[in-house]
Amino acid sequence: MRIIVIGAVAAGTSAAAKARRSDESAEITIYEKDEFISYSGCGMPYFIGGEIDNPEKLTPRDPAFFKSKYNIDVLTKHEVLYLNGENKTVKVRNLVTGEEFEDCYDKLVLATGAYSVKPPIEGMDKNNTFSLRNITDMYRIKEYLEESAPSKATIVGSGFIGLELCESFKALGLEVAVVEMLDQVTPGLDEDMAGYVEDHLSENGVEVHTGTSVKEITKEGVILSSGKKIASQMIILATGVRPNTKLAKEAGIHLGDSGGIKVDKKMETNIKDIYACGDCIEHYHVITKKPIYRPLGSTANKTGRIAGENITGGNLEFRGILGTGIFRVFDLAVGQTGLSEKEAKSMGYDVEISHNIKPSRPEYMGGKEIVIKAIADRKTGRVLGVQVIGEDGVDKRVDVFATAITFGAKAEDLFHLDLAYAPPYSTTKDPVMYSGMILDNAISKGRKLLTATQVDALINSGDEYVIIDARVEGQYQKHHIPTAVNIPHNELRERLGEVDKEKIAVTYCNKGVTGNAAQNILICNGFEKVYSVSGGHKTYKRYMEKKKK
Incomplete structure (x- = not known):
């Protein structure tokens, strides 16, 4: 059997490696148009800020590694121009030599990822304006920082990457401004929780502009839609990503409502023997069962494994996602899972909301305050979503909530979780348990x-x-x-x-x-x-x- 994978970052290499573990005799080739493969994209802001000293730590695997360990041929600087699902062929261009050739497959996996959204801003083609999507982008930003020594940077967008870069640039001594079109930072959070993040940014010297957008990029900086000018020698466009579906669409592969490639639970598209995984596909939500697009490295690896299993005769099914995510901005951790209050209400849920403010562990053991916003369905008691913000213990709580929500836990169930306790790690009644008590008291006990x-x-x-x-x-x-x-x-x-x-x-x-x-x-x-x-x-x-x- 001949397997072709298009894309060699998280999902594509995961699919290929799993396929090899399931079928030693298959011929497996990965085509990747970029130079770098299987890299840690989420680590890029920390290299830019100097927290990671060696960029090779983010790119530990090269084509030689995959050949020696998995007997997989990875061809970088090779772009697949189009694919034909009827006769099972692809046309490939060697971007170094310009040579074009045709290849054939028995099974094909699309792992074409996503691309950075570039809003229509006048002057955005200037050489001091960057996006951060891949390792090449990372090197360009780092090179500009070292050669041009900017003193001020403006970041357009306040999602994960944008806010992580705030910390990185401040660590390098730059003055930083953030511009967000919405009335709040961190679009995935509810407004009341986003306020904690915005306050923390301001406390750390970041200039925050919400409810406005960048109209023009000039030599001196940016001009906002309000007319305000912000002096900057460097601009980062962190305005989100979209699934890279051009190749799939031209081949007649169906796209979902969210714009990503539509796949079934086994990652197969509407065309037989063509699968897709990673940031190019549409997912579905564990709670609502409705399609959503949430590109995350963890999900890309997971869906890649599922695709690799099934192209080699397996029967592994995708079970959906909650959109669980976490990021760090300065010394604050911001995590979320499931539905926000805004999302839950828009879907017709009658929600109960609790805001639980507790220490992560006893104060005598250095515990720091964490804030947990939990959302539950009044009708069934089921926990729908959680947002957690604090300096300590946020990741642990988010993961507990994600696990509980995945298996349909009700508010009352949270109190009964047998969680680990010792003073260096938690309070006797963990904040997760308290959130369950508060919600259950409100839903069923008249509080x-x-x-x-x-x-x-x-x-x-x-x-x-x-x-x-x-x-x-x-x-x-x-x-x-x-x-x-x-x-x-x-x-x-x-x-x-x-x-x-x-x-x-x-x-x-x-x-x-x-x-x-x-x-x-x-x-x-x-x-x-x-x-x-x-x-x-x-x-x-x-x-x-x-x-x-």
């Missing part, structure tokens, strides 16, 4: 929550309500929710007569724990319409500060 947005709406609704600040007087005097009355938690039982049982009652503290305790006191004393502010005063204050900007 209802209000988000900051809902509190703001209540204040302006005209309904009769009372907001109880359960903190000590000094904290209340420093700052409190408008119209709130101060009844400290330790005085609430004696002062119940001051609270009208007919009104909607809302309780809060700094982060949520004492506010919930005050809520319990009211409920146990016959109050029926009682809510606690999700995430407490800290979350509400952040919401109001963002609203005023």
